[in-house]
Amino acid sequence: MNLEGVKYLVVGSGFFGAVIAERIANIMNEKVLVIEKRGHIGGNCHSIDDKETGIHYHLYGTHIFHTSNKRVWEYINKFTEFNGYFHQVLTRHNGKVYQMPVNLETINSFYNVDLKPFEVEEFLRKEIEKENIKEPANFEEKAISMMGRPLYEAFIKGYTLKQWQKDPKDMPDSILKRLPFRTNYNESYYYSRWQGIPVDGYGEIFRKMLKHPNIEVQLNTDFFQIRDKVDPETMIIYSGPIDQFFDYKYGKLEYRTLRFEMEVHNVEDYQGTSVMNYADVEIPYTRIHEPRHLHPERTDYPKDKTLIIKEYSMLDDGTNPYYPINDERNQNLILKYRDEVSTLKNVKISGRLGEYRYFDMHDTINHALELFDKISKNNLSNKTTPSLSNGNGRRN
Numbered sequence: 001m002n003l004e005g006v007k008y009l010v011v012g013s014g015f016f017g018a019v020i021a022e023r024i025a026n027i028m029n030e031k032v033l034v035i036e037k038r039g040h041i042g043g044n045c046h047s048i049d050d051k052e053t054g055i056h057y058h059l060y061g062t063h064i065f066h067t068s069n070k071r072v073w074e075y076i077n078k079f080t081e082f083n084g085y086f087h088q089v090l091t092r093h094n095g096k097v098y099q100m101p102v103n104l105e106t107i108n109s110f111y112n113v114d115l116k117p118f119e120v121e122e123f124l125r126k127e128i129e130k131e132n133i134k135e136p137a138n139f140e141e142k143a144i145s146m147m148g149r150p151l152y153e154a155f156i157k158g159y160t161l162k163q164w165q166k167d168p169k170d171m172p173d174s175i176l177k178r179l180p181f182r183t184n185y186n187e188s189y190y191y192s193r194w195q196g197i198p199v200d201g202y203g204e205i206f207r208k209m210l211k212h213p214n215i216e217v218q219l220n221t222d223f224f225q226i227r228d229k230v231d232p233e234t235m236i237i238y239s240g241p242i243d244q245f246f247d248y249k250y251g252k253l254e255y256r257t258l259r260f261e262m263e264v265h266n267v268e269d270y271q272g273t274s275v276m277n278y279a280d281v282e283i284p285y286t287r288i289h290e291p292r293h294l295h296p297e298r299t300d301y302p303k304d305k306t307l308i309i310k311e312y313s314m315l316d317d318g319t320n321p322y323y324p325i326n327d328e329r330n331q332n333l334i335l336k337y338r339d340e341v342s343t344l345k346n347v348k349i350s351g352r353l354g355e356y357r358y359f360d361m362h363d364t365i366n367h368a369l370e371l372f373d374k375i376s377k378n379n380l381s382n383k384t385t386p387s388l389s390n391g392n393g394r395r396n
């Protein structure tokens, strides 16, 4: 691969890399080389048609696009239309299906009562008081002091154990801040202004974004195999794992990952919804995805078979890092790596692996657009101001 004269090198073709490359090519009219170590573009948002059923599915887990950020929404709509899909999650516990996150329907159905929204607090207070938790010291105590032990044990405990393979008593209460709990009938998973699934899938968005005469994409190309050949004047925009960029000098950051098992069943509709959680610890998987429900507008899906995908959660062995683990060890490590980033010249590190943070797609796109604003501003001022560089070309 000829890396001579490359001005912008983007590492990774997920949303972070793709947005940056598209903006540099389109708005700055500069050439960009995108390298991607996998055999496809799109990072973890990649989607394809299943060969056997023709049902479109997301290779790395169901991805629902949602945002309240107008800039992001207008940006993504340049590349796709959305189908108006509305995300709702259900959970199975003890042979019965309930709404998730826990809402008034879940509570009434679980206790077989008919509470009004203004009666829930008093009802749950009696449950909560039975436990006598003054200051919640961990995830379990925090959850119980929010909803009482019966709801916690039914809907949260088993799922959390399977997802993190840790006893909730040994987990920080801070994780629970992300768990919505409602005393009304709102069953929407997100409070976002816009949500949906791209009508032609995510794969098509990435093809459109990266199809530009200024963009060259090299698949199956690992940055660390070509790093030595990169010109010191090339700006590197890197969206791979931050610890790997620094050769793991402070140690490896840990991630949770997922394993998926695909099955085809000879029925039109297996579970009636796109995502069903399995709350009970006896069931080894955490969720079943049925991707046909992500595209209710598609009328050409088969009537005699459907695709389902069982999801299992585990510790990552370095193959597929998904969810950062926000414990003390990893937090200390990431601070050290971030300090290193600030000393680099001509290198930008971001995206979910570069930041070691869980980002939704709209967060990722927003970060990329913000970084692009900075890059284009610098590019403009470099064109108008004589260079003050010492010209030694050092990257750090």
Ligand SMILES: Cc1cc2nc3c(=O)[nH]c(=O)nc-3n(C[C@H](O)[C@H](O)[C@H](O)COP(=O)(O)OP(=O)(O)OC[C@H]3O[C@@H](n4cnc5c(N)ncnc54)[C@H](O)[C@@H]3O)c2cc1C
Residues within 6 Å of the ligand: 011, 012, 013, 014, 015, 016, 017, 035, 036, 037, 038, 042, 043, 044, 045, 060, 061, 062, 063, 064, 065, 066, 221, 222, 223, 224, 239, 240, 241, 258, 322, 323, 350, 351, 352, 353, 359, 360, 361, 362, 364
């Ligand atoms: C299971 C799961 C479900 C999710 N569901 C949702 C959802 O419903 N809604 C939502 O908004 N968000 C969801 N997300 C988040 C979404 O996936 C991320 O926001 C998005 O993928 C981040 O984009 P990225 O470009 O930062 O990272 P990625 O998509 O991971 O892309 C990084 C790319 O860099 C490549 N790369 C890494 N190292 C190298 C290297 N050395 N050389 C070359 N290439 C390299 C990787 O192969 C990868 O393609 C989900 C995430 C997961 C894990």
